[in-house]
Structure formats: structure tokens, C-alpha cells
Amino acid sequence: MRVLVIGGDGYCGWATALYLSNKGHQVGILDSLIRRHWDNELQSDTLTPIAPIQKRVQRWKELTGKDMPVYIGDINNYGFFLEAMLEFKPDAVVHFGEQRSAPFSMIDREHAVLTQTNNVVGTLNLLYILKEHFPDCHLVKLGTMGEYGTPNIDIEEGYIKIEHNGRTDVLPYPKQPGSFYHLSKVHDTHNIHFACKVWGLRATDLNQGIVYGVLTEETGMDELLINRLDYDGVFGTALNRFCIQAAVGHPLTVYGSGSQTRAMLDIRDTVRCVELAIETPAKVGEFRVFNQFTEMFNINDIAMQIKTAGNSLGLDVEVKNIDNPRVEAEKHYFNAKNTNLLDLGLVPHKLSDSLLDSLLNFAIKYKTRVDQSQIMPKVSWHRDTK
Numbered sequence: 001m002r003v004l005v006i007g008g009d010g011y012c013g014w015a016t017a018l019y020l021s022n023k024g025h026q027v028g029i030l031d032s033l034i035r036r037h038w039d040n041e042l043q044s045d046t047l048t049p050i051a052p053i054q055k056r057v058q059r060w061k062e063l064t065g066k067d068m069p070v071y072i073g074d075i076n077n078y079g080f081f082l083e084a085m086l087e088f089k090p091d092a093v094v095h096f097g098e099q100r101s102a103p104f105s106m107i108d109r110e111h112a113v114l115t116q117t118n119n120v121v122g123t124l125n126l127l128y129i130l131k132e133h134f135p136d137c138h139l140v141k142l143g144t145m146g147e148y149g150t151p152n153i154d155i156e157e158g159y160i161k162i163e164h165n166g167r168t169d170v171l172p173y174p175k176q177p178g179s180f181y182h183l184s185k186v187h188d189t190h191n192i193h194f195a196c197k198v199w200g201l202r203a204t205d206l207n208q209g210i211v212y213g214v215l216t217e218e219t220g221m222d223e224l225l226i227n228r229l230d231y232d233g234v235f236g237t238a239l240n241r242f243c244i245q246a247a248v249g250h251p252l253t254v255y256g257s258g259s260q261t262r263a264m265l266d267i268r269d270t271v272r273c274v275e276l277a278i279e280t281p282a283k284v285g286e287f288r289v290f291n292q293f294t295e296m297f298n299i300n301d302i303a304m305q306i307k308t309a310g311n312s313l314g315l316d317v318e319v320k321n322i323d324n325p326r327v328e329a330e331k332h333y334f335n336a337k338n339t340n341l342l343d344l345g346l347v348p349h350k351l352s353d354s355l356l357d358s359l360l361n362f363a364i365k366y367k368t369r370v371d372q373s374q375i376m377p378k379v380s381w382h383r384d385t386k
């Protein structure tokens, strides 16, 4: 299949592009490189030194003989986007190309507006291009488990059967997200669902949990193919951050009581889930939702697992509960379904098997690159009452 990976220079997108190419798909990458720009603005950097995109794809071609055309531009620029799509002619589009940090979206008004404009308008442009030029193309869109929030009932995959006043219907599952970023995903979901209904487009929304790990078979093939690993307070996610904190002797930054439970998956399962989604496309007019995660942990459990693994490597790991900069439920019920991808054949990696090879060993190898001033959180959800 011809698969265009939007956001293919990013963490999930780069690993996915190489994986699909290795599996024999004809892969193209579209990316504005804005994420590299945001890192510069925040004066932060990935722990692992990533090569420029042109060097990355050139090395991939040298190693495998596989071409990967690259389109550099913004999907908010409709003219550029349309031209790239008409040239590449995708059978499937995998859309990772959004601003994906909750703290970034909560910095101030500008960052909230930037996040929602970038994400919602970009996806809307894509829907119009699909409608006008590629109505049969399968859209695989990255959503997030955080769209659901933390309801006091089980989380279903996208839809819930409701009985009300003696009548029954299957309706979109209620959404209660926890940041302007997570809200942008909810807005996307509604737009894509509507476009499938009125224009007969076919789409799969992958409500992904928090991704951890840096290593996939392909990104491990050469230093120039290495993936990014964020550890700063804005783009770094809890588990990845904790491993790097353990490597440099910084106490693990558990926010609040640490009882928050989240759904997670290894980056090697991210790429496999996308493959499963594109190989069994949604039907015409179908808006299909898969919850894409493999395990659920609370933040304290993760910290303790990293402490144990770190100690086995001779690290002295301390865990510290700090004031929670976010407004979020800490003690809550959380039980989410994830059977759709397992039914398609996903065989999950376990965190306990990945911690050392895909994370702690990388953190230790590159620890001299860590800027300790980037570790503590600087963005707060709380209203400034001064």
C-alpha cells in the first residue's frame, strides 16, 4: 500500500514510517518540522541526538534500498498539502501531525490557540482533501485515551450502549478531557465522525495511551536512525521522564499522590497497531475507534518499577511526590477496554520486559546530554490568584 505518514519526523511517526517501509509498504513522510522548532523555542532537546530528516531517509535508503519521499510543509497550508497528496496518491494516510503536549497547550492563551488551530484545522483540511480527491483512502488518525478522562464507569472503545427512558441507542462515549490539547483530539473526533457520516469517508481513530520506549527494530539499525526521547517538563511523558531522571540521579517527579492511573504501550506496539489498522481498513462511511494500549498502571507503580530496575543496574533511585501542577483526579476508577486490536492479532510487549533495553540503557548511554534545568515542571493548570 502507499501510506503517507503525516508527522513522520516525530516520535511515533518516525518509528511507524520505518516499520511500514520495512514491511514492504511504499511510505511517504509529510512533516512541517515544527516540533524541532518548538524544542528550540523551549530551549529543550531530545535526549537522543536525532539526525535531520533528509539524513535519516538517506541512511534508510543506503541500508535497505527503500525510497521514502519527504514533503516538508504544514497541513494548515491547504495548497501545499493538496499538492503533496496529489503527488503521493496515498491508499492510506496515518495522521500523527499534531501538537501533542498537554503542558504546552496550557502555557497560556497563545499556546492553547496554537494547539487547537494547528490540530483541528490541519485535520479538517485533510478531511476535505479526502472528500474531494481520495474518497476511498483510509484515514488512520491518532487520538488519545485522555479524550475519555477518568469516568467512574468502564471505558468502552469509542461508543457506549445507553438505555434512557425506555429507549436504547449506541452513542459516542462521553468525553471529559483534561487539557486544551486533549480537547483538540475530541474536536477532531467529532469532525472525522461527521465526515464519515456525510461523505462516506472511512476512518480509524486510534485512541492511544502513553507511549514509552525508544527502540524499534528499524530505529535500532543505525545511529542515524535513532528516535527522539523527550524528558523535559513540557514534551516528556511520565514513564520516559522517570527513566532519565533515574539515570542522572534526579528524584522521580511523581505529581501529587501518584494514584492517577493511565493506559500505556511500548512504541513497538504503536507501530504494529498502525499496521493492523491499515491492513484491515474501516468500511465506507465507517468511523471505527480502537483503544490503543496494552497495560494500565498508576504513576506510583511505574515509579516503583523504575526504582527496582534502576537499583538492579546500580543506580540509586529516589521517588519524590511533588505538588501536582495539573488539575486532575488523582484517586479515581479506571478500567478501559482494548479488545479490538488484540482481536486483530496484537501480541503486546510488557513494560517489565522493555524497561532495561528500550529505556534505562538508553537513558544511561546519553545521560551527559541531560539538561537538569528542564526536568522540573514549569507549566501549571491552576489559575494564578496572585
Ligand code: NAD
Pocket (backbone or CB within 6 Å): 006, 007, 008, 009, 010, 011, 012, 013, 030, 031, 032, 033, 034, 035, 036, 073, 074, 075, 076, 095, 096, 097, 098, 099, 100, 118, 122, 142, 143, 144, 145, 208, 209, 210, 211, 212, 237
Ligand atoms: P511528536 O511531537 O514527536 O511528533 C509530531 C510530528 O508532527 C512532529 O514531527 C511535528 O513537526 C509534526 N507536526 C505537527 N503539526 C504539524 C502540522 N500542522 N503540519 C505538519 N506536521 C506537523 O509527537 P508524537 O509523540 O510522535 O505523537 C504523534 C501523535 O500521536 C500525536 O497526534 C499525538 O497526539 C498522538 N499520541 C502520542 C502519544 C505519546 O505518548 N507520544 C500518546 C497518544 C497519542
Ligand code: USQ
Pocket (backbone or CB within 6 Å): 100, 101, 102, 103, 143, 144, 145, 146, 147, 182, 208, 209, 210, 211, 235, 236, 237, 238, 239, 241, 253, 254, 255, 256, 258, 260, 262, 263, 299, 326, 328
Ligand atoms: N506525571 C507525573 N510526573 C511527571 C509527568 C507526568 O506524575 O513527571 C503524571 C501526570 O500528572 C499525569 C500522568 O503522569 O497524571 C500522565 O502525564 P504524561 O505527561 O505522561 O502524559 P499526558 O499529558 O497524558 O500526555 C501524553 C502524550 C499525549 C498523549 C497522552 C496519552 O504527551 O500526546 O495523548 O499521553 S493519554 O494520557 O492516554 O491521554
